[in-house]
Amino acid sequence: MTAPTAVLLGFDAHPDALADLDRLPPAVHQAAVTHLRHLVRAQVRGADLERRGLWDLSGCRKVCLDADKRWRLVYQERLARPLSPHTGEIYLIAAGARRGHEVYNIAARRLQLLTARAPRSS
Numbered sequence: 001m002t003a004p005t006a007v008l009l010g011f012d013a014h015p016d017a018l019a020d021l022d023r024l025p026p027a028v029h030q031a032a033v034t035h036l037r038h039l040v041r042a043q044v045r046g047a048d049l050e051r052r053g054l055w056d057l058s059g060c061r062k063v064c065l066d067a068d069k070r071w072r073l074v075y076q077e078r079l080a081r082p083l084s085p086h087t088g089e090i091y092l093i094a095a096g097a098r099r100g101h102e103v104y105n106i107a108a109r110r111l112q113l114l115t116a117r118a119p120r121s122s
Helices: 015-023 026-040 099-117
Strands: 010-013 060-064 071-079 088-097
Touching: 010 015, 010 026, 015 026, 015 088, 015 099, 026 071, 026 088, 071 099, 088 099
Parallel strands: 010 088
Antiparallel strands: 060 071, 071 088
16 A cells, blocks of 8 residues: 655635535536545646637636546645645636636636735835
């Protein structure tokens, strides 16, 4: 039996992204959890995103959750928060259907809201 791979990256998520996971069909939800586990262990990386529909999602990555490529995770690789034992973290932005760029539209709106709330440095 092989030893489990250590968690190398922290994990954080947009609060609504956790609700997205709960709304996924059961088999897709299980795939999402498995993929997130692989991401924090740095065993895989999703493909880079750029423009999707009307949105520029540069700096984000995607993971396909099913063989038909109908379901996605959208996340960022970020520096870890202060006092974290990790140097980086996986930040889940959205989970959902690819159809009509739905998951990308949701991710872009959430990123815009996060950017709008970020304090400006003087």
